Amino acid sequence: MLDIVLFAVPASLVILGALIVIFAKNPVHNSMGLVLTLASLAVIYITLNATFVAMVQILVYAGAVMTLFLFVIMMIGVDKPEQTREEIKGQTLLVSGTLFILIGIISYVVINSGFKWDLWFPPVDYSLEGTPNIIAGTLFTEWVLPFEVISLLLIVATAAALALAYDTKPGKKK
Amino acid sequence: MSIDLIIGLTKAFLILGLLLTNTILLIWLERKLVAGMQSRVGPDRAGPFGILQTVADAVKLLLKEQILPLKADRAMYLLAPILALVPSFLIFMIIPLGPSFDIEIQGENVTVDLVGANINVGVLFFLALSSIAVYSVVLAGWSSGSKYPLLGGVRASAQMISYEAAMGLALVPVILYSGSMSMTDIVQSQSGFLSSPIPLLDSIVGFIPKWNIFPQFVAFAIFFVASVAEVNRAPFDLVEAEQELVGGFHTEYSGFRFAMFFLAEYINMFNMCAITATFFLGGWLGPTFSGFLPPIISAFMPAVWLGIKTFSLLFIYVWIRATLPRLRYDQLMELGWKRLIPISLIWLILSSIVLGVREFGLPWS
Numbered sequence: 001m002l003d004i005v006l007f008a009v010p011a012s013l014v015i016l017g018a019l020i021v022i023f024a025k026n027p028v029h030n031s032m033g034l035v036l037t038l039a040s041l042a043v044i045y046i047t048l049n050a051t052f053v054a055m056v057q058i059l060v061y062a063g064a065v066m067t068l069f070l071f072v073i074m075m076i077g078v079d080k081p082e083q084t085r086e087e088i089k090g091q092t093l094l095v096s097g098t099l100f101i102l103i104g105i106i107s108y109v110v111i112n113s114g115f116k117w118d119l120w121f122p123p124v125d126y127s128l129e130g131t132p133n134i135i136a137g138t139l140f141t142e143w144v145l146p147f148e149v150i151s152l153l154l155i156v157a158t159a160a161a162l163a164l165a166y167d168t169k170p171g172k173k174k
Numbered sequence: 175m176s177i178d179l180i181i182g183l184t185k186a187f188l189i190l191g192l193l194l195t196n197t198i199l200l201i202w203l204e205r206k207l208v209a210g211m212q213s214r215v216g217p218d219r220a221g222p223f224g225i226l227q228t229v230a231d232a233v234k235l236l237l238k239e240q241i242l243p244l245k246a247d248r249a250m251y252l253l254a255p256i257l258a259l260v261p262s263f264l265i266f267m268i269i270p271l272g273p274s275f276d277i278e279i280q281g282e283n284v285t286v287d288l289v290g291a292n293i294n295v296g297v298l299f300f301l302a303l304s305s306i307a308v309y310s311v312v313l314a315g316w317s318s319g320s321k322y323p324l325l326g327g328v329r330a331s332a333q334m335i336s337y338e339a340a341m342g343l344a345l346v347p348v349i350l351y352s353g354s355m356s357m358t359d360i361v362q363s364q365s366g367f368l369s370s371p372i373p374l375l376d377s378i379v380g381f382i383p384k385w386n387i388f389p390q391f392v393a394f395a396i397f398f399v400a401s402v403a404e405v406n407r408a409p410f411d412l413v414e415a416e417q418e419l420v421g422g423f424h425t426e427y428s429g430f431r432f433a434m435f436f437l438a439e440y441i442n443m444f445n446m447c448a449i450t451a452t453f454f455l456g457g458w459l460g461p462t463f464s465g466f467l468p469p470i471i472s473a474f475m476p477a478v479w480l481g482i483k484t485f486s487l488l489f490i491y492v493w494i495r496a497t498l499p500r501l502r503y504d505q506l507m508e509l510g511w512k513r514l515i516p517i518s519l520i521w522l523i524l525s526s527i528v529l530g531v532r533e534f535g536l537p538w539s
Contacts, residue, residue: 028250028316035309055298063305064335070312071331074324132295132355 006047013040031069038062052131177279185290189266197440198228204492211496232433240429245319254317255427255434258310261303262441268296269448270358272458272476288458288477289358296357297349300449301342304404307442308334311406311413311423314435318426326422330413333506334404340514341400344393347525348386348453360386361457385456392521394454396514401446403510405439408495412503443491444484451483 013036020033038061045054088094139147202217202225209216217224242251267290274287293299308331315327349355352363364386368379387394403410414422424435451457460479462472501509 026247028247028313032250032253032313039306051293051295052298055295055302058302059298059305063302063308063338067305067308067312067331067335070309070316071328071335074312074316074328074331 003047007044010040010043010047013037014044027073028070031066031073034069035062035066038066050131052135177282177284181284181286189290190263193263193266193441193444194437196444197437198232199225200440200444200488201228201231203488204495207489207492208496211493235433235436236430238429240431241426243319243426246426247317247319250313250317252431254310254314255431255438256310257313258307258438259434259441261307261310262438262445265300265303265445266441266448267291268293268299268357269445269452269480270361270457271480272474275473287358292356292358294354294356297345297355297360301338301345304341305334305338307438308338310435310438314427315423318423320426322419322421323423323425326413326419326425329419329503330406330423333406333410333413333510336507336510337400337403337410337514340396340510340518341404343515343518343522344396344400345453346522347390347393350526350529351386351390357452357457361452361459364456365459383456383459385454385459387454390454390525392517393525394450396518396521397453398450399509400514401450402491402494403506405442405446407443407491409498409500410506411500412506444488447484447487447491448480450487451480455483455487457483 017033017035017037017040020036021030024030024033039058042054042057042062045051045057205227206216206224217227220226220230242248270287270289270292272288274285276283276285278284311330311334312327315323315325315330318324348360352360354360354363364384366384368382368384368388369376382388406413412418414424419425424432427435458476458480460475462475467475
């Protein structure tokens, strides 16, 4: 019983947050909806005994990324209701049609693959203590190459963003 | 009801009561100390030494009208004070107040940890909640629908993000030294005295307790500066600079909602000092005098030691506030990004090298 409550409450908050992201008109409300989604996901991680992942989820996504989102929204002052006029003719129909086809293909594959899912999570192994140790162990032995490649990718992305923002060609005015 | 639930609820109510009464004391103490440093008298009308002044102020704030500005964003305006208060109460949950002890309840032996929740990633919990606290300031500033609070909110988000990075980086060497992210283990790792492989040095440093502040003094300095900035205290109080921004993010708030911001600010300050004491000053460790004192008093000595360390740090906070002028905004950013973060990275590399040599020996031997 307690398991179901502990899953159902954060799960419905995740969906509520996602709906706010889609339907709220004000960008600040949208981003707060996303914060709700991310924080409720962290609660689900805690019920799965993954405290480390939950804390990193709050720290990185709800804490750092979304604060930067809000900061940018406030700095450039786009905190006005979004205009709903279509820029390209029939874009809503086009996008939703493509999306439905995509969902249809995925459902077709899933149904025909014989995949079965349980309604609730598999039982959690509460004997595993010290999740940071386990994560660090696998990350720095088994997955060390992908880990380093990702860090390289992030550095390249940062450098590219800096190069785009600070274009210091002579004779060019900002 | 199970015994665990009863113990948990008791802890929660005790912590709530402790933080609320402590804030009353803290505000009075700060006003008295600043008054003393500026050759004034300070509050002295209500109660002995004016100690009831804060209670009077709180009652006044509760009875005042709550104003909702016309241009305010209603939902966010009401959410912001709650987001300020809840993380500040939750952070205290991870601070260990003493060693765990056994008691007998209804014929059963129960071990009670003197900490709200002993989670194995306590350090990350603290960092995560202090990053959630940024939202209250940002949302309060934005939702008031007024210029000064908005400026305060933008300043606050930039400042708190910058100094959070330095604060987290300063904590990494401490985690490496203690070998754990659990607050209880970090306190335990600081018990005993310093030792040195050189015999002559060993007899000198052998009297110094093994607190993290001694091997990690640079990390302590960075963490302390960053923590003052994180709780928006002078000299980093640009967020609510009265001369420039009227009151900053809480200009439009009145009555009880203003009191919630005020309360959260002082609880955060107390939490930050208690956490600094836990990380660097040995937490509740200290002599319990169990031979001289009756056992009921010596059982409370760990909490008393933590209190003494916390209030010494709080005294330094107030001292700084009464002494230093406010930083300019560019100086604030320069201090954070160009000084604190590079120094903490260099210190992290140095202390990892020392730790590696101590663990595995020199690479060429």
